Amino acid sequence: MDQSYVEYEFKTSPLQPATDILIAELADLGFDSFVETPEGVKAYVIKELENEKSVKSLSILHQERFNISYKTSEIKQQNWNAEWEHNFDPIVLGDRCTVRAPFHEVPATTYDIVIMPKMSFGTGHHETTYMMLDLLLNTDLKGKTLLDMGSGTGVLAILAAKKGALSIDAIDIDNWSYQNALENTLENNCTNIKVMEGDVSLLKDQHYDIILANINRNILLEDIKVYATHLNAGGSLFLSGFYLEDLPLITAECAENSLKFEQNLQKNNWVAAKYVF
Numbered sequence: 001m002d003q004s005y006v007e008y009e010f011k012t013s014p015l016q017p018a019t020d021i022l023i024a025e026l027a028d029l030g031f032d033s034f035v036e037t038p039e040g041v042k043a044y045v046i047k048e049l050e051n052e053k054s055v056k057s058l059s060i061l062h063q064e065r066f067n068i069s070y071k072t073s074e075i076k077q078q079n080w081n082a083e084w085e086h087n088f089d090p091i092v093l094g095d096r097c098t099v100r101a102p103f104h105e106v107p108a109t110t111y112d113i114v115i116m117p118k119m120s121f122g123t124g125h126h127e128t129t130y131m132m133l134d135l136l137l138n139t140d141l142k143g144k145t146l147l148d149m150g151s152g153t154g155v156l157a158i159l160a161a162k163k164g165a166l167s168i169d170a171i172d173i174d175n176w177s178y179q180n181a182l183e184n185t186l187e188n189n190c191t192n193i194k195v196m197e198g199d200v201s202l203l204k205d206q207h208y209d210i211i212l213a214n215i216n217r218n219i220l221l222e223d224i225k226v227y228a229t230h231l232n233a234g235g236s237l238f239l240s241g242f243y244l245e246d247l248p249l250i251t252a253e254c255a256e257n258s259l260k261f262e263q264n265l266q267k268n269n270w271v272a273a274k275y276v277f
Contacts, residue, residue, distance in 0.1 A: 004047040005033075005075045008055065012040040013067040016269070018060065022068065025058045032176075035088060036126065040068075047074065091130065096137050099155060102187070111137075111162045114187050115153050116180070128214050128240040131265040131272035132156055135238050139210070141165045147208045147230065149223070150215040150241070154181030154195065160210075161190040168193045171202055200226045209235050214272075217242040221253050228257035231277040236262075240272035247271050 008026075012018035019041050023034050026043045029051065033044040052072070055061075061068055090100035090107070098107035102114055129152075136156060142164035148157040151170035160168055170185070170193055172178055178197035185193045196202055200223050211227050213220060220239055227237055237259055242250060244266055251261045254275045264273035 005044045006047050006050040007073050007075055008043045008045070008070050009037075009073075010040040010043065010068060010070045015040065018066045018068060021060050022058070025060055026055070027176075029054050029058075044075070091133075093130070093133060093137060097133060097159065099133070111159060113155060113158050113162070115155055115158075115184055116187070127267040127270040128272060129155065131267055131270070132212060132214050132238060132240050133159060134265060135272055135274060136160060136163065136212075139163075139236070141210070144209040145207070145232075146210045147171070147203075147206070147212065149200065149211065149213040149227075150219075151181055151195070152177050152214075154184045154193065156212050156214070157181070157193050157195075158185060158188045158190050160212075161185075161193055162188070165210075166192065169196065169206065169208075170194065171196045171198060171200075173197070173199050203230050206230055207232050210238070211235070212238045214240040217246045217250070220250060224250075224253045224259070225257050228254075228259055228277065231259075233277065235277045237275040237277065238272065239275070240270070242271060244269050244271050247273060251275075 010022060012022060019036060023041060030049040031043045031045045035042045060066060088101050090098050090104045092098050092109065095109055097111040098109045099113045099115055101116055106112060136159050141160050144165050146160050146165045146168045148168065148170040151157055151172045154170050157168045157170040170181055172181065175197060178195060181195045185195060207230055209232050211231055213227065220241065231237060239250060247264060250273065254261065259275040259277055262274045262276050264271050
């Protein structure tokens with residue numbers, strides 16, 4: 001049944017990491033859709049679940065290092081689809097790839113990925129997802145085995161499948177992301193993606209030619225040694241979810257595990273890096 005929603009339009013300063021923290025805290029309150037904006041984020045919650053008192057008590061709103069303001073408005077159920085379409089623009093990487101919602105026109109790019117993001121991370125709007133897509137577009141994936149850790153909507157796994165990867169495991173610890181990735185892989189007819197809910201403990205004897213991990217610095221630092229044990233010789237590790245100042249720390253941990261730095265991309269102080277085993 002269609003629902004009325006309440007929109008919270010947040011302005012955050014500095015933009016990051018405030019926006020990412022805010023999205024995570026709002027998700028715990030039942031907010032199920034997010035659209036990042038140049039000034040912050042628009043967050044949506046079903047009217048019956050909305051509790052502004054809980055929003056006002058969010059810890060990030062009381063941290064002196066952030067300046068965050070917001071305004072609210074109600075979106076009637078008949079206007080919800082139009083509001084979502086208005087706020088969710090397709091992501092286009094040249095003539096190579098488009099990430100879009102089902103209501104967008106079919107593009108003329110080589111790869112067409114249909115995503116209904118809900119509350120999952122990974123629409124392509126965030127700098128880290130965009131850069132990981134870019135790295136994959138410049139990588140030969142044909143016949144490769146691939147692991148996508150922290151898979152979110154499944155967008156990276158889906159691109160890998162469309163580029164000819166042989167078999168793909170997509171893992172995320174968040175149930176919403178798990179459910180959303182199942183929907184999106186079905187929508188994109190990707191039958192060779194196995195979606196799982198959990199973390200690196202799910203990895204047993206599997207080995208991969210390519211491992212993707214777009215998570216955050218602390219989890220990456222903890223799990224790089226695990227990734228290394230599951231990479232085939234000559235394999236590649238793509239990492240993102242951290243800032244430029246964290247790159248030396250990430251690279252040092254990779255070196256400790258026989259992973260050699262090859263290249264990195266940068267977008268608004270976010271970094272995506274490639275290492276080879």
